[in-house]
Amino acid sequence: MTDEAVPAQGASEKAVAGLKLQPKKLQPLRRLLPFMLAYPVRLSLTVLFLLVSAVTSLAIPAMLGGVIDQGFIEQNLEMVGRYGGIIIAIAAVMAVASGARFYFISVIGERVIADLRQAVFSHLLRLDARYFDTNRVGELTSRLNGDVAIIRGAVGSSFSLFLRSMVTIIGALIMMVLTSPVLTFAVAIAVPAILLPVVAYSRRLRGMSRKTQDALADLSAMATEMLGATRTVKSFTQETVQANLYQDRSEASYRAEVRRLGARSILVSLVIFLGTCALVGLVWWGARAVFDGSVTAGQLAQFMVYALMASGALTNVSEVLGTLQSVAGSTERLTEILDTNAAIEDPARPVALPVPPLGTVEFDKVSFNYDPAAPGLVLDRVSFAVAKGETVALVGPSGSGKSTTLSLLQRFYDITGGAIRVDGVDIRDVRLTDLRKRFAYVEQEPTIFAGSIADNIRFGKPDASNDEVEAAARAALVHDFVLDLPKGYDTIVGERGVMLSGGQKQRLAIARAILKNAPILLLDEATSALDAQSERLVQQALEHLMAGRTTLVIAHRLATIRDANNILVLEGGQIIDQGTHAELVSKGGRYAELAKLQFRGDE
Numbered sequence: 001m002t003d004e005a006v007p008a009q010g011a012s013e014k015a016v017a018g019l020k021l022q023p024k025k026l027q028p029l030r031r032l033l034p035f036m037l038a039y040p041v042r043l044s045l046t047v048l049f050l051l052v053s054a055v056t057s058l059a060i061p062a063m064l065g066g067v068i069d070q071g072f073i074e075q076n077l078e079m080v081g082r083y084g085g086i087i088i089a090i091a092a093v094m095a096v097a098s099g100a101r102f103y104f105i106s107v108i109g110e111r112v113i114a115d116l117r118q119a120v121f122s123h124l125l126r127l128d129a130r131y132f133d134t135n136r137v138g139e140l141t142s143r144l145n146g147d148v149a150i151i152r153g154a155v156g157s158s159f160s161l162f163l164r165s166m167v168t169i170i171g172a173l174i175m176m177v178l179t180s181p182v183l184t185f186a187v188a189i190a191v192p193a194i195l196l197p198v199v200a201y202s203r204r205l206r207g208m209s210r211k212t213q214d215a216l217a218d219l220s221a222m223a224t225e226m227l228g229a230t231r232t233v234k235s236f237t238q239e240t241v242q243a244n245l246y247q248d249r250s251e252a253s254y255r256a257e258v259r260r261l262g263a264r265s266i267l268v269s270l271v272i273f274l275g276t277c278a279l280v281g282l283v284w285w286g287a288r289a290v291f292d293g294s295v296t297a298g299q300l301a302q303f304m305v306y307a308l309m310a311s312g313a314l315t316n317v318s319e320v321l322g323t324l325q326s327v328a329g330s331t332e333r334l335t336e337i338l339d340t341n342a343a344i345e346d347p348a349r350p351v352a353l354p355v356p357p358l359g360t361v362e363f364d365k366v367s368f369n370y371d372p373a374a375p376g377l378v379l380d381r382v383s384f385a386v387a388k389g390e391t392v393a394l395v396g397p398s399g400s401g402k403s404t405t406l407s408l409l410q411r412f413y414d415i416t417g418g419a420i421r422v423d424g425v426d427i428r429d430v431r432l433t434d435l436r437k438r439f440a441y442v443e444q445e446p447t448i449f450a451g452s453i454a455d456n457i458r459f460g461k462p463d464a465s466n467d468e469v470e471a472a473a474r475a476a477l478v479h480d481f482v483l484d485l486p487k488g489y490d491t492i493v494g495e496r497g498v499m500l501s502g503g504q505k506q507r508l509a510i511a512r513a514i515l516k517n518a519p520i521l522l523l524d525e526a527t528s529a530l531d532a533q534s535e536r537l538v539q540q541a542l543e544h545l546m547a548g549r550t551t552l553v554i555a556h557r558l559a560t561i562r563d564a565n566n567i568l569v570l571e572g573g574q575i576i577d578q579g580t581h582a583e584l585v586s587k588g589g590r591y592a593e594l595a596k597l598q599f600r601g602d603e
C-alpha cells in the first residue's frame with residue numbers, strides 16, 4: 001500500500017479489513033511512541049506538513065463551488081480564470097506540503113524500525129541460555145525479520161495515511177455542515193444504512209484472515225528448518241517426503257486464502273452496490289434542494305466533493321486500521337522480547353575477581369536441575385577443586401552431566417544448591433562479562449561463523465592485530481593450512497565453516513581460544529573420530545593451548561586423560577570416583593570399564 005493511495009470507490013474493497021475497529025488490539029502501538037518521540041524535530045515537521053496539506057486540499061472544493069456559481073452559471077470567464085489561478089496557487093502549496101509530509105514520515109518510519117530492530121537484537125543476545133532452550137531460534141529470527149518487515153511496511157505509510165485521513169474526515173465534515181446542514185443531515189442518515197451490513201459481514205473475514213496468517217507462519221518455519229539442514233535431508237533421502245509435506249501445507253494455505261478472497265469479493269460487491277445507491281440518493285436529494293432554491297448548484301457540487309473526500313478518507317481509515325492491527329500484533333511480539341528479563345544478570349554489587357588471576361575453580365556441593373519442577377537432579381551435590389595450572393578431566397557415560405558442569409561454571413544457568421567459586425569468589429557475585437573473560441571455551445562442535453578465517457580467530461578479541469592472529473594460528477597449527485587457501489586469512493569459510501574439515505574447524509576454535517588468552521580453559525573434546533594425522537595435529541594444538549593454564553576438560557582422548565592431574569568420574573550427576581588414570585585403573589572400578597570401552601583403539 002502506498003501513502004498516496006487515492007480514495008476511490010475501488011478502494012472500498014480495502015475497507016474490509018479495517019471495519020473491525022478494536023481499540024484494545026491497537027494498544028501495543030503505544031510502545032512505538034517512545035521510538036518516535038526520540039526524534040521531536042522530524043515529528044513536528046511531519047505534523048506541520050500534514051496539517052498544511054490537509055487544509056489546502058480542503059480549500060480546493062470550496063473554490064470549485066465559486067467557479068460554478070460565479071463562473072459557469074453567470075457565464076463569467078474572468079471569474080473562472082481568477083478562481084483557476086487561486087486553485088493553482090493552493091495546489092502548489094498542497095503539492096509541496098504533501099511531498100514533504102511523505103518524506104518526513106517515511107524517514108521517521110525507517111528510523112523507528114532501525115532502532116527497534118537493533119534494540120531487539122541486542123536484547124536477545126543478552127538473554128540467558130534457558131530462554132533459548134525454550135524458544136525456537138527459527139521463531140525468533142522470524143520475529144526479527146518478519147515482524148520488523150510488517151511494521152516497516154506500515155509505519156511510515158499507514159500512519160501517514162491514517163493521520164491524513166482523520167484530518168480530512170474532520171475537515172470535510174465541518175465543510176459539509178458549513179456548505180449545507182440539510183444535505184449533511186441526509187448523509188448522516190444514509191451512512192449507517194450502508195455501513196451496518198458491511199461491518200456485519202466483515203466480521204466473518206477476520207477469523208479467515210488469522211487462519212491464513214497462521215498457515216503461512218507454519219510454512220516459513222518449515223522452510224527455515226529444512227533449508228538449514230539440507231545435508232541431513234539428503235543423507236536420509238527425505239527430499240521427496242519433505243517436499244510433499246511442504247506442498248500439502250502450501251496447498252492448505254492456498255485454499256484458506258482462496259476462501260478468504262471469495263468472502264472478500266462478496267464484500268466488495270456489497271460495498272460497490274450500496275455505495276452507488278447512496279450516491280444516487282444523494283444526487284436526487286441534492287437536485288430537489290437545488291430546485292426548491294435551498295442550495296445553489298455550486299454548493300451542491302462543493303458538497304458532493306466533500307462527501308466523496310470524507311467517504312474516501314473513511315475508507316482509508318478503515319483499511320489502515322486493519323493494517324495497524326497487524327502492526328500492533330507484530331509490535332506486541334517484538335516488545336514481548338524487549339520485556340523479557342534475562343534470568344541471569346549481573347549482581348547489584350559486583351565483586352572484582354583477583355588480578356592477576358589465580359586460575360582456580362571450586363565446586364562446593366553443587367546441585368542443579370534444568371527444570372526446577374522436574375524430579376531428580378542433573379547434578380547432585382558435586383564437589384571438586386582445581387588448582388592453578390592443573391588439568392582435571394571429566395569422564396562418564398552420556399547424560400551424566402559433564403557438559404552441564406561446564407555450562408554452570410560459565411553461569412549459563414544458575415545452580416539450585418551449593419556454590420561455584422572461581423579464584424575464590426562465588427560466581428554469582430561477579431559481573432558476567434568479568435567471569436566469562438576468565439574462560440576460554442572450546443566446544444565439542446566448535447561454532448564457525450560465516451566470515452573469514454581471521455574474523456573467526458578474532459572473535460574473542462576483536463582488536464587483535466594481524467600478528468597476534470597469526471601467532472595464535474601458528475600455535476594452533478592453523479597457519480599451515482591457511483597458507484594453502486586461495487586468500488589466506490581472508491578466505492571466507494562459508495556458513496558454519498562448511499569449507500573446512502572437522503580437524504581444521506577444531507584447530508580454528510583452538511586458535512580462537514589461544515588468542516583470547518584466558519587463565520582457565522574449558523574444553524569439550526570432540527568425540528567424532530579424526531584420522532590419525534588430524535588427531536595428532538589437534539592434540540598438538542591443544543597442548544599449546546593448555547600450557548600454563550588451568551584446564552577443565554570433558555575427555556574422550558586417552559592422551560588427555562593420562563596427563564590429567566585428576567579424573568572425575570561422573571555418573572547420574574554424582575562424582576562416583578576420582579584419581580589419576582593409574583590410580584583409577586588399578587582400582588578396577590567403573591572407570592576401568594569405561595576406559596577399556598573408550599580407549600580400546602588407542603591402546
Ligand SMILES: Nc1ncnc2c1ncn2[C@@H]1O[C@H](COP(=O)(O)OP(=O)(O)OP(=O)(O)O)[C@@H](O)[C@H]1O
Pocket residue numbers: 133370371378396397398399400401402403404405
Ligand atoms: N538444555 C537442557 N535442558 C534440559 N535438559 C538438559 C539440557 N541439557 C542437558 N540436559 C539433560 O541434562 C542431563 C545431563 O546432560 P549433559 O549434557 O550434561 O550430559 P553429558 O555428560 O555432557 O552427556 P554427553 O557426553 O552425551 O554430552 C541429561 O539428562 C540431559 O538430557
